[in-house]
Amino acid sequence: MVSESPEPGAAAVWRRRDEALSVNVGGVRRRLSARALARFPGTRLGRLQAAASEEQARRLCDDYDAAAREFYFDRHPGFFLGLLHFYRTGRLHVLDELCVFAFGQEAEYWGLGESALAACCRARYQERRVARPRAWDEDSDAPSSVDPNPGEISDVQRELARYGAARCGRLRRRLWLTMENPGYSLPSKLFSCVSIGVVLASIAAMCIHSLPEYQAREAAAAVAAVAAGRSPEAVRDDPVLRRLEYFCIAWFSFEVSSRLLLAPSPRNFFCHPLNLIDIVSVLPFYLTLMAGAALGDQGGAGGEDLGDLGKVVQVFRLMRIFRVLKLARHSTGLRSLGATLKHSYREVGILLLYLAVGVSVFSGVAYTAEKEEDVGFDTIPACWWWGTVSMTTVGYGDVVPVTVAGKLAASGCILGGILVVALPITIIFNKFSHFYRRQKALEAAVRNSGHQEFEDLLSSVDGVSEGSLETSRETSQEGRSADLEAQAPGEPPNSKIY
Numbered sequence: 001m002v003s004e005s006p007e008p009g010a011a012a013v014w015r016r017r018d019e020a021l022s023v024n025v026g027g028v029r030r031r032l033s034a035r036a037l038a039r040f041p042g043t044r045l046g047r048l049q050a051a052a053s054e055e056q057a058r059r060l061c062d063d064y065d066a067a068a069r070e071f072y073f074d075r076h077p078g079f080f081l082g083l084l085h086f087y088r089t090g091r092l093h094v095l096d097e098l099c100v101f102a103f104g105q106e107a108e109y110w111g112l113g114e115s116a117l118a119a120c121c122r123a124r125y126q127e128r129r130v131a132r133p134r135a136w137d138e139d140s141d142a143p144s145s146v147d148p149n150p151g152e153i154s155d156v157q158r159e160l161a162r163y164g165a166a167r168c169g170r171l172r173r174r175l176w177l178t179m180e181n182p183g184y185s186l187p188s189k190l191f192s193c194v195s196i197g198v199v200l201a202s203i204a205a206m207c208i209h210s211l212p213e214y215q216a217r218e219a220a221a222a223v224a225a226v227a228a229g230r231s232p233e234a235v236r237d238d239p240v241l242r243r244l245e246y247f248c249i250a251w252f253s254f255e256v257s258s259r260l261l262l263a264p265s266p267r268n269f270f271c272h273p274l275n276l277i278d279i280v281s282v283l284p285f286y287l288t289l290m291a292g293a294a295l296g297d298q299g300g301a302g303g304e305d306l307g308d309l310g311k312v313v314q315v316f317r318l319m320r321i322f323r324v325l326k327l328a329r330h331s332t333g334l335r336s337l338g339a340t341l342k343h344s345y346r347e348v349g350i351l352l353l354y355l356a357v358g359v360s361v362f363s364g365v366a367y368t369a370e371k372e373e374d375v376g377f378d379t380i381p382a383c384w385w386w387g388t389v390s391m392t393t394v395g396y397g398d399v400v401p402v403t404v405a406g407k408l409a410a411s412g413c414i415l416g417g418i419l420v421v422a423l424p425i426t427i428i429f430n431k432f433s434h435f436y437r438r439q440k441a442l443e444a445a446v447r448n449s450g451h452q453e454f455e456d457l458l459s460s461v462d463g464v465s466e467g468s469l470e471t472s473r474e475t476s477q478e479g480r481s482a483d484l485e486a487q488a489p490g491e492p493p494n495s496k497i498y
Contacts, residue, residue: 022069023071079095092118179255195326199324205241205248277329339435351424363383366409367379
């Protein structure tokens, strides 16, 4: 907008007192009557209306067009519409599309204080002003988007970019995606099904091994081996189950080693929880072999040492139960459950705190009421078991109160446990639903782009390094920021875009 200098001697009569004020705020043009502005002389537009000279008026606005007699303000046009309502009614309402601090700055610029706020908006304004920003997982009632996070897509792109300079990068990339993403292609789905089958077979073999008939058969074989002068360890396990165990271990070892060799970043490989689960699932087998070798080398050792090593072997065998966690790699629900527990540590901590307080209080009451009855409430620590079982509504019935006071304490313990357990369940369930929908959306995005856009991405990163990818991302972000902050000088403002 081109400004024109006033002629000499025109400062005294530069505009009439009753002349309407023409303003342009961010492209929104309005004419305000002098009578409406005179009601609020302390505001910026009120002082502009009462300005004695053009020079004084120019200090109150950003620009002035003497030919059109229009004052220009480079401010938020949405707030200006609320300002017009203020001049009509004398009350200012809070705008939801404006940050509370930006709203306060706009109100201060136009000469409005907090007293100008309408009674219906004053409490909400103060609440928003003192409230700190909260993440979506701190407020389960707030709606959140389930679209795939661009940051997650960027992580995938950064991982793929590492294959650009690697040897046989394209082949390694396809094999890695086949093993990591069950929805990537048909071979990846088949690989996932085989992996799930091996995990289930390993768990079934471990369960069958614990049956009494198998244990009796192994004990008899061990006695016969000792009588024949052979080592009982060689015949302790059933041959079929032992071969099945060897096959499962071979498959799990193949999976771990293949993922480690194909991983774009070995450091990130050992930081991923699912990869750590894969390592823990095969580690007990090799530790058992080393312990068995130690038992063989200590053939002349005392029976106490051999017994201790045997207990260590049994502990390593029990660690095979961690193989069930391998199903999380192929189950969206299990991964969502893990993410829910990770982001619900506050709620889980509060739940444990409430349970600990309730158990301590009701255990003390039950001990006081039942200590003379000899029914298992002999000490307060002994009452903790009863309090824990009662508050969690399990109720084994091994220890029960017999006095009226004890039964009242038990009733309060049970009712308190129901309330305490039910309080954080809704929050945790909402977070689980959010993570589940988000994970399904991310898998769908990768699966839908796997044949077209994702293939283009694979081709485009063949010669692209991670550093160049980061540089291009930063450049695009800076360009978008510059587009938002800059505007062509000759381009007229748009009254519809605020």
